[in-house]
Amino acid sequence: MSRTNRRVYAGVAAGAALTLALTGCGVGGDGGADSGGSGTDGKIAGKITFQTWNLKGGYEKYFDGLIDAFEKKHPGTTVKWVDQPAEGYQDKLSADAAGGNLPDVVDMGPEAAYTLAGAGMLLNVAEDDPEAEEGYLPTAWDAMTFDGIDGGTYGYPWYLNTGPSFFNTDLFEKCGLDPEKLPETYDELFDQAAVMSENCGDEGISMIGRMPTIETFGMYGAELMNGDGTEFTFNDAKGVELVERYQALYEDSGLTEESLNALQTGELDSFKSGQLGWLPGSSYTLSDLKKTAPDVAKTVEMGPLIANTAPNMYLESLVVNSESENTATAKAFARFATDPKNQLAFAKEASVFPSTAGTLDDPYFTEDDGTDEGRLRTEAAAQVGEAVVWWPPAFSGGPDVENLREQIAGALLGKKTAKEALDDAVDYSNDRLAKQ
Template identity: 30%
Template sequence: MRKLRQMLIWALLSLLTTWMVSCSTGNVTGTKQSASGKVEIEFWTMALKPRFTDYFQNLIATFESENSGIKISWTDVPWDGMENKILTAVSAKTPPDVVNLNPDFASQLAGRNAWLDLDTKVSSEVRSSYLPNIWNVSTLNGKSFGIPWYLTTRLTIYNTDLLKQAGITNPPSSYTELAQVAQQIKDKTGKYAFFMTFVPQDSGDVLESLVQMGTSLVDSSGKAAFNSPQGKAAFQYWVDLYKKGLLPKEVLTKGHRQGINLYQGGETALLTSGPEFLKEIAKNAPNVSRVSAIAPQITGSTGKKSVAVMNVVIPRDTKQPDAAVKFALFLTNDQNQLAFAKSANVLPSTVKALGDGYFKNIPANASVYDQSRAISAAQMQQAEVLTPTLKNFNVLQKVIYENLQAAMLGEKTVDQAIGDAEKEWNNS
């Protein structure tokens, strides 16, 4: 199924590329109107219904009351269905007007000129209201293709009982400490310290760890830069953990969801994840939740912390670009970002909203859930998107993960694995 899905995506991308080459670069003129005669904006989100239905209905009602000539039609798309759905819609020239994506996937289509150039539609003054490093994530070849929306940054959620059983007082703060803790927990309890997926389609956490350990993934021309002393040391780090039996075997076949399941089952002592999972743990595993605490994200010698970005993009072939930009900026303004952050336990991407006292004034006796937002917000001082914006980022992730897996299984040496990954990427 995974191969079939990849083949479908690449087939659609090829179709999209062929169509774009044959079309002019101008916007399609005309407007799409609702039965009431209003301009209709079609807005797609990813996996936000039904939990946030009330939030979006209220937001849309407010926008429509302030913009009487515009009607918003909201569609929520399942997480695993968005890529195929948006590729199909864009290639058929029937796209929605505002779409919630992430920069990694959006950049693949940005390289094919699928999105509106926002530098011509959003003033520098408005752009400066967003966190600069976060705005830049949705740029490719010097052009802005997306508007930042909400952010998440990983924390270390840890089981205080398991650490105590292993004689560990404080959770690890670095990868060096993590390796030591992993050995100690295995020796004392027979359990694993943590789970980290090496499945390329699932998570970029391993690539981020390479950067945190001092590895540059690509150079300024986009060629491989990871075949370096730092890159080899990072490869060796994960190979050693796996060969010593300090990582579950299923890290090669299961995704991040398995890490959550193992932590909830009391089988691992640490979970590196977003604070949004704290409520899930409390619901599914109350006994584990009661002994859980949180700490800042584990990092490497660079001290860098990662942040994940969700953005909104506007297809180049929208029939109402000005109204679409107006709604996208309303959706992501200070007030609405702060309201959504409070509702979803995520972080806003505007300077003013992130500086709100909600993220700073946390009482000493606050719950772990409330403490998480203060730690998350504080991490934004060091946080950045650690992986590069590339139109074929998924290929980079695939070649590194597959060769790293081969080294972990003993099929290649670390030197062979990183050398092969370099060649595959540079020839892709």
């Protein structure tokens, strides 16, 4: 699923996922977590509204089948499916919540859920449906558990996404690097980026296409927050070291001026134009490259996501409106949509990964079919077992993201030291957090 901000999922432009072809739905209600089981109190009946984020235009058949199966399983229920466009989605969520118009079941990530949970708008499923936890991967469940609020869990984990690194091997050869020795750690990445810059920088070629994000700090080894999730701490020694590596690269022309402002879409465009050596990707980056940049796709070799610690992954969940007039049906539907059978079906349709316990053991994720796509899928699925949702839910996708980028850009331009830049970024984010 393509998203704005971080939901672009590591390099896919908005809308790319909607080009995926739909085949059979495969939805049903008899797998894994028992929707409407002992963790769902009250009568499952009546009407609810289910809202997704930029999923119409490609997945109608899947969701129509999902809803039909739920309504057959629970006679007397009606699920109205609505979908909102990617642009301005989080602002709309906030406006709907403030106006008392939040749908019963809503698709959102940890960041948006954190804000609404702090305002008391989301159901604490750990408290209200405690048996649900055992049905999901611990890392996914933990990503929806907010220590900075009350330690509650505010959503049923839905789909995950992660992916490998993509390397332009033609550029490696052209710029004096060995395409058989692709970087796997940040030390290796920065060392090879320096070589690429020295040999090809005057042609506008670089290894890295944009500034570090909050996830980068986590993968590099910085401590992003204190233990109880009440303060940001990514201005520690490892965080400063990361920014200093970027400073050194920029001074040696290993980062272009454009990269100081580039977002994920700009990074993707640079890779597609053959000017970038490394692209952190997702599970559907390869198909996008083959379709929109076939000449570059022929040069691509995949490798692990660059990380000194655990690789990053992204998560979407289904949350339940705490003020729903039909909580029992809302919970039942959220459990149903995120049960193992339905998560597996959706993962196959959308090139994502399920968050339910044990589902990644399905042969679809473990057996390489000999295609590039099969290799990508199996390697990325294996990576999910090690991955972490590094984005702290309390870190705003708007103000905090922009401020961090501006502070790091200031350090690269020599306006402040790396430590001063991160101190300012942390102070800003902590001030915002304290006011929430």
